[in-house]
Amino acid sequence: MDIMIRGFFLGFIKIHILYHASKAPVYGVELVKELNRHGYQLSYGTLYPVLHNLLKEGYLERNEVKIEGKIRKYYSITSKGQKALEDCKSMIHELVDEVLNET
Secondary structure, eight states: OOHHHHHHHHHHHHHHHHHHHHHSOBOHHHHHHHHHHTTOOOOHHHHHHHHHHHHHTTSEEEEEEEETTEEEEEEEEOHHHHHHHHHHHHHHHHHHHHHHSOO
């Protein structure tokens, strides 16, 4: 895959993660299934570094919950993440209008 296109897809993946984390806390396995449903063939080796970067940059926060003896890490959106998501939504609308509705 072209490096530029890969960069676009990683951006789309980040937006998907923020969107789903804004609706309810999410965890890795659930995100991979959801992103696969949208056509992204994503490995855990790609997902977890993205999650860790969003966490480190303050867009997500993590809560660990013990389920059946195992620790599951849930990610929720922060106020910084919510602001970024809202900013992305307006940019997405503008881009879609311009690119798909050209006359």
